[in-house]
Amino acid sequence: MAERYSSFAPGGTAWLLQRITAAFLVVVLAFHFFQLHFVNHAYEVTFLGTQARMQNVGYFLTMVLFLIAGAFHGVNGVYNALVNQGLDGTPKKVVLAVLVIAGGALIVQGIYVALAMAGWT
Amino acid sequence: MSTQQQEPETQEAPKDPDMKGAQSPQDRRLAEKESGAIDEESEKQAELEGETVHIKVFRYDPEVEGKQEPRFDDFHVPFEKGMTVLDAVMYARDEYDSSLTFRHSCRQAVCGSDAFFVNGKQRLGCKTQISDLEQPVRIEPLPHQEVVKDLVVDMSHFYDQMHAVEPYFQDEDTPDVNDLEEQRQSPENREKIKMSSRCIWCGACMSSCNIAAGDNKYLGPAAINKAYKFAMDDRESEEIKEHRLRILEQEHGVWRCQTQFSCTEVCPKDIPLTEHIQELKREAVKKNLKFW
Amino acid sequence: MYEHDVIVVGAGGAGLRAAIAAHEAGADTALVSKLHPVRSHTGAAEGGINAALQEGDDWELHAYDTMKGSDYLGDAPAVETLAQDAPEETMHLEHWGMPFSREEDGRVSQRPFGGLSYPRTTYAGAETGHHLLHTMYEQVVKRGIQVYDEWYVMNLATTDEPDPNDRECHGVVAYDVQSGNIEGFKANQGVVLATGGPGQAFDHTTNAVSCTGDGHAMAYRAGAPLEDMEFIQFHPTSLPSTGVLISEGVRGEGGILYNSEGERFMFEYGYANNSGELASRDVVARAELTEVDEGRGIEDEYVHLDMRHLGEERIMDRLENILHLAEDFEGVDGLVEPMPVKPGQHYAMGGIETDENGQTCIDGLYAAGECACVSVHGGNRLGGNALPELIVFGKRAGRHAAGEDLGEAEIRTGYGDDAEDEDDTEFPVTPGKAGLDEVDEAIAADGGVAADAEGLLERAVERERARVDRLLDRDEGVQHAEIRSKLQQAMTDYVNVFRTEDGIKKALEIIRECRQEYQNVYVDDPSRTFNTDLQHTIETRNLIDVAETIALGALVRNEFRGAHWRQENQIRDDENWLKHTMVSWDGGEPSVWYRPVILEGQDKTYEPKERSY
Amino acid sequence: MSQSYNRGLIEDFGRWKEFKAGMWAWIFHKFTGWMLIGYLFTHIAVLSTSIGAASGDPAMIQAETDVYTTTLQGLEDLFIIRVLEVGLLAVAVFHILNGLRLLMVDLGIGLEAQDKSFYASLILTGVITVASVPTFLSGVGI
Numbered sequence A: 001m002a003e004r005y006s007s008f009a010p011g012g013t014a015w016l017l018q019r020i021t022a023a024f025l026v027v028v029l030a031f032h033f034f035q036l037h038f039v040n041h042a043y044e045v046t047f048l049g050t051q052a053r054m055q056n057v058g059y060f061l062t063m064v065l066f067l068i069a070g071a072f073h074g075v076n077g078v079y080n081a082l083v084n085q086g087l088d089g090t091p092k093k094v095v096l097a098v099l100v101i102a103g104g105a106l107i108v109q110g111i112y113v114a115l116a117m118a119g120w121t
Numbered sequence B: 001m002s003t004q005q006q007e008p009e010t011q012e013a014p015k016d017p018d019m020k021g022a023q024s025p026q027d028r029r030l031a032e033k034e035s036g037a038i039d040e041e042s043e044k045q046a047e048l049e050g051e052t053v054h055i056k057v058f059r060y061d062p063e064v065e066g067k068q069e070p071r072f073d074d075f076h077v078p079f080e081k082g083m084t085v086l087d088a089v090m091y092a093r094d095e096y097d098s099s100l101t102f103r104h105s106c107r108q109a110v111c112g113s114d115a116f117f118v119n120g121k122q123r124l125g126c127k128t129q130i131s132d133l134e135q136p137v138r139i140e141p142l143p144h145q146e147v148v149k150d151l152v153v154d155m156s157h158f159y160d161q162m163h164a165v166e167p168y169f170q171d172e173d174t175p176d177v178n179d180l181e182e183q184r185q186s187p188e189n190r191e192k193i194k195m196s197s198r199c200i201w202c203g204a205c206m207s208s209c210n211i212a213a214g215d216n217k218y219l220g221p222a223a224i225n226k227a228y229k230f231a232m233d234d235r236e237s238e239e240i241k242e243h244r245l246r247i248l249e250q251e252h253g254v255w256r257c258q259t260q261f262s263c264t265e266v267c268p269k270d271i272p273l274t275e276h277i278q279e280l281k282r283e284a285v286k287k288n289l290k291f292w
Numbered sequence C: 001m002y003e004h005d006v007i008v009v010g011a012g013g014a015g016l017r018a019a020i021a022a023h024e025a026g027a028d029t030a031l032v033s034k035l036h037p038v039r040s041h042t043g044a045a046e047g048g049i050n051a052a053l054q055e056g057d058d059w060e061l062h063a064y065d066t067m068k069g070s071d072y073l074g075d076a077p078a079v080e081t082l083a084q085d086a087p088e089e090t091m092h093l094e095h096w097g098m099p100f101s102r103e104e105d106g107r108v109s110q111r112p113f114g115g116l117s118y119p120r121t122t123y124a125g126a127e128t129g130h131h132l133l134h135t136m137y138e139q140v141v142k143r144g145i146q147v148y149d150e151w152y153v154m155n156l157a158t159t160d161e162p163d164p165n166d167r168e169c170h171g172v173v174a175y176d177v178q179s180g181n182i183e184g185f186k187a188n189q190g191v192v193l194a195t196g197g198p199g200q201a202f203d204h205t206t207n208a209v210s211c212t213g214d215g216h217a218m219a220y221r222a223g224a225p226l227e228d229m230e231f232i233q234f235h236p237t238s239l240p241s242t243g244v245l246i247s248e249g250v251r252g253e254g255g256i257l258y259n260s261e262g263e264r265f266m267f268e269y270g271y272a273n274n275s276g277e278l279a280s281r282d283v284v285a286r287a288e289l290t291e292v293d294e295g296r297g298i299e300d301e302y303v304h305l306d307m308r309h310l311g312e313e314r315i316m317d318r319l320e321n322i323l324h325l326a327e328d329f330e331g332v333d334g335l336v337e338p339m340p341v342k343p344g345q346h347y348a349m350g351g352i353e354t355d356e357n358g359q360t361c362i363d364g365l366y367a368a369g370e371c372a373c374v375s376v377h378g379g380n381r382l383g384g385n386a387l388p389e390l391i392v393f394g395k396r397a398g399r400h401a402a403g404e405d406l407g408e409a410e411i412r413t414g415y416g417d418d419a420e421d422e423d424d425t426e427f428p429v430t431p432g433k434a435g436l437d438e439v440d441e442a443i444a445a446d447g448g449v450a451a452d453a454e455g456l457l458e459r460a461v462e463r464e465r466a467r468v469d470r471l472l473d474r475d476e477g478v479q480h481a482e483i484r485s486k487l488q489q490a491m492t493d494y495v496n497v498f499r500t501e502d503g504i505k506k507a508l509e510i511i512r513e514c515r516q517e518y519q520n521v522y523v524d525d526p527s528r529t530f531n532t533d534l535q536h537t538i539e540t541r542n543l544i545d546v547a548e549t550i551a552l553g554a555l556v557r558n559e560f561r562g563a564h565w566r567q568e569n570q571i572r573d574d575e576n577w578l579k580h581t582m583v584s585w586d587g588g589e590p591s592v593w594y595r596p597v598i599l600e601g602q603d604k605t606y607e608p609k610e611r612s613y
Numbered sequence D: 001m002s003q004s005y006n007r008g009l010i011e012d013f014g015r016w017k018e019f020k021a022g023m024w025a026w027i028f029h030k031f032t033g034w035m036l037i038g039y040l041f042t043h044i045a046v047l048s049t050s051i052g053a054a055s056g057d058p059a060m061i062q063a064e065t066d067v068y069t070t071t072l073q074g075l076e077d078l079f080i081i082r083v084l085e086v087g088l089l090a091v092a093v094f095h096i097l098n099g100l101r102l103l104m105v106d107l108g109i110g111l112e113a114q115d116k117s118f119y120a121s122l123i124l125t126g127v128i129t130v131a132s133v134p135t136f137l138s139g140v141g142i
């Protein structure tokens, strides 16, 4: 008999967040690409230009949210993919921990970078 | 007039195709009548030419030396109009190799025993016309299940998953049967669960789902569909519906589905499995949002 | 060895219902089935369940219709029990969640069916049997009833007193198909056989490959008589290559039958000048075969059922599933070409003789469903009357086996003082045992009644193990497929819709040959793992026994009643034939005898009337 | 049952020729998703040079010779990086389009057209990618 699972592992929240971040990412990612490849060509990017953009609070916040959403979406996606392939037991816990730490580090480092760009450090 | 004068037609495939023309009372009679019908002529022609279908069947038996190493056996089966994949393997078994093993029973797509992997797709043997397939027709047991022997796979995991969703009416609070009172259900609600109720437990969907293959705990499309049938049935009370959603929304429930659509693609009963799974995900999310 | 209070053999509609009932009565119950329950052939039933549910209808009308349909060969107490209990049992199914089709007000739908005076066929789409089977299996899961699926029951463990009425059944011997292990199942209170129909005795049938009459043969050899076996219903429209049923709905909507000359033969040759294609099943089936015999069949085999003139819209609306069936199983597109059809064996009215409580003459042995004959269908079953039989008598058998008191049965079982021996008919060959086969041999070596149930079972297990060893060890001889197809061909040629004395005798001769050949049968597949070759070989033996009883019954009954037509005497002969045909194995020397039909019901007697519609 | 035979997952992907639209969509989405998260990590790593730039000499920033600017422009000068960028665009566009398709599927919209919408995502991805090649390759110093 397959085990009767406890009802206390909804999993639905992560699923829903994955969709919500996705919806958010579509917009921001498109904007981001457009901004840095078409409006400003990537090869023309300079610290000055970056700083100018970052100092706009709206842009700064968008980018930070972009980062958080992307990090969650990506890391959660990877985690799901592994669980789908049957990751279970201790390895699963370890992977989860590693991914959470990696994701967290990414976000922290990213915010730090953004602050540096804006010159607010 | 009785049937008694009729000679029993030989079941065996004639070795020499011309023999059949000489033997069969039908051909004799057809010739006598000189019926000009063209299609009859050409059909007879096809028969005379001894058209055969080439099938390659997966063989494995843990006990028999020579079959312990899985292999494919080739059979050439005389073709007949309307022949299904199941007919072909049955013919091969009865005429060439009686140890060829597979499950089958109803021959009409209701018992769900004969889901095989035919030319790379999960199909019901009895529901697949062999003339629709490219030759040689490769017939294998369902992927992602352990092979017991030849085309027979171990279905116990599938059954476990089916049972895990508590697939039975739970309401005890029904009208008294002695009053011959039924629980009312609107035709619309019955229509809503109609497709989901057609599942014949063939396991084709489970076998086609890559996620179910990787994650043994994943309930899988068939079991989720079974749960859908109950969760959507208005005859059960709200509490029970919630209980059902709670089973479905655990980690290895509906969330594991990655909308691969393979299940929907192969289901011989045309059940819109992916759609049902998605609807349950939304239901579960809605229920959780209510809590917040 | 496994041990339970009640062992139910077979998990189709009848078996599942029996198991639920026995479980509810407090017995430790187990289902043993060669197929997983949801694979049982009950799932193929389409039409519906007859039950007098609505106001304006009542059970007495249902009983009356059933009696008339049976051509007055049904036993009134059984027929009335069926009609009385069907409504409640149908409601049980509804309460268990069966998805019946619904009316606007939310009540279950009922539709008209052939031979019914009121539209009382309760249905769930065109897949009533599927839903019935699955709903009951769900209840079995809910109750946690033990299911041994893919266990093939090979024989019964019955004591061997000289008089079958004194014998007791203590269990069954079964083999686990997956591993090949042979084990005993001890039944402390009773064994219920619910093994379904014997359709595979015929070459062309709407029945599943698993419908091999195992229960019939096991009970028969244990001493329970088989009743009214000659009554076999043939369905006029089944697909030639597979036997898949094309429902009567096509003709109901206006489908037309043509022969190879393109003639609408039902009218042109006067088979049924009034109702044409809509005449009753047996009439249409006979007409089709006459056409083929007279050279007007297509490919010398079948006729055409044409529905193209109904138009795509109407077909898609009402007969869509027929299109799929023709396409999937025959490769024919019903919209652009006519569909080939021919008569196919469909249902066996007869079976293991039981009373209204499902009990046979052997103590502790019960039977229910298509394998049993309480005698509700008599000479002809009405459409929609088999499914209620499963749930009504399945339940009764289960309860009684679990020790509930259902009152004294009115129907008698076993050879007794009301029996009349058959001694007029001469058999062309001796029926029954051909030489010593291993089973009988072992019984002979047994030397009398076993001391206790356990010892009895153990010996039965040993016997079956020896039998299997011998089948597997032998390296040459004939294979069962050859014998089986010869048998099926003979039955379809000679004991089909048309029956003549000479033909039936020919069939008996061929059956005899099959029996003799079976002495040399061997199983080519040496493996113990999932050896279907072995299983089918054992089944073929059962088919031979069952086919023989069908032919014997057909030979002695020289009249035309219900589904049984005899060339020599094409009228119903109430004077001589208001009686059941019984065949007893008698230790390998079958004897035929008769028992009068009970036409006295609770408070009325059913007077035989012309069966005309 | 003494033994049974397990064909494993490898055989599964050996059958890629038989995969249907939904399966390809799944594989591509997975692949692109992993590419994107991988890129996100590298991207932040590269951008981290801005920390050095910000704490360095403001004059270099003005002269556009700070470590951030030089790193980025140095990278952009490499042809291979430009090609990789086009690849990244393709990956991102596909992930977005198919992601939208998946979101629709989640909402239960257009499930019958799931295969067509996958093909549409593929084609659109191709078109967008090709169309943006000139922009991406402009100014590369080969």
Ligand SMILES: Cc1cc2nc3c(=O)[nH]c(=O)nc-3n(C[C@H](O)[C@H](O)[C@H](O)COP(=O)(O)OP(=O)(O)OC[C@H]3O[C@@H](n4cnc5c(N)ncnc54)[C@H](O)[C@@H]3O)c2cc1C
Residues within 6 Å of the ligand: C009, C010, C011, C012, C013, C014, C015, C032, C033, C034, C035, C036, C037, C039, C040, C041, C042, C043, C044, C045, C046, C047, C048, C049, C050, C128, C129, C151, C152, C153, C154, C194, C195, C196, C197, C206, C207, C208, C210, C211, C214, C215, C245, C346, C347, C368, C369, C370, C371, C383, C384, C385, C386, C387, C388, C390
């Ligand atoms: C195509 C078709 C349509 C029909 N439509 C209708 C209809 O509309 N209405 C109606 O009332 N009736 C209909 N009938 C008739 C009715 O469906 C059957 O009579 C009925 O389902 C038989 O049920 P059962 O439980 O007796 O046997 P089955 O459902 O055949 O079950 C037999 C069980 O016994 C088991 N078994 C057999 N032998 C062994 C063994 N040796 N060891 C262990 N297990 C064994 C099998 O595994 C199976 O589980 C139809 C029949 C057919 C073929």
Ligand code: HEM
Residues within 6 Å of the ligand: A018, A019, A022, A023, A025, A026, A027, A029, A070, A073, A074, A075, A076, A077, A078, A080, A081, B257, B258, B259, D029, D030, D031, D032, D033, D034, D036, D037, D038, D040, D095, D096, D097, D098, D099, D100, D102, D103
């Ligand atoms: C920074 C950008 C993005 C990154 C790093 C990213 C990364 C990922 C990763 C790693 C996965 C898991 C894939 C798997 O292995 O199954 C995933 C899944 C997903 N992505 Fe993205 N993605 C990004 C942008 C987007 C965008 C813009 C969308 C737009 C709609 C999107 C929609 C989805 C969806 C719907 C899934 C879930 C698939 C599922 O669980 O069924 N993603 N993403």
Ligand code: SF4
Residues within 6 Å of the ligand: B198, B199, B200, B201, B202, B203, B204, B205, B206, B221, B222, B225, B266, B267, B268, B269, B270, B271, B273
């Ligand atoms: S859902 Fe379809 S494919 Fe899956 S088990 Fe049921 S009938 Fe078979």
Ligand code: F3S
Residues within 6 Å of the ligand: B208, B209, B210, B211, B212, B220, B221, B256, B257, B258, B259, B260, B261, B262, B263, B264, B273, B274, B277
């Ligand atoms: S194939 Fe599997 S991933 Fe979902 S859509 Fe079907 S269950």
Ligand code: FES
Residues within 6 Å of the ligand: B104, B105, B106, B107, B108, B109, B110, B111, B112, B113, B114, B115, B124, B125, B126, B127
């Ligand atoms: S044999 Fe029953 S589903 Fe194919």
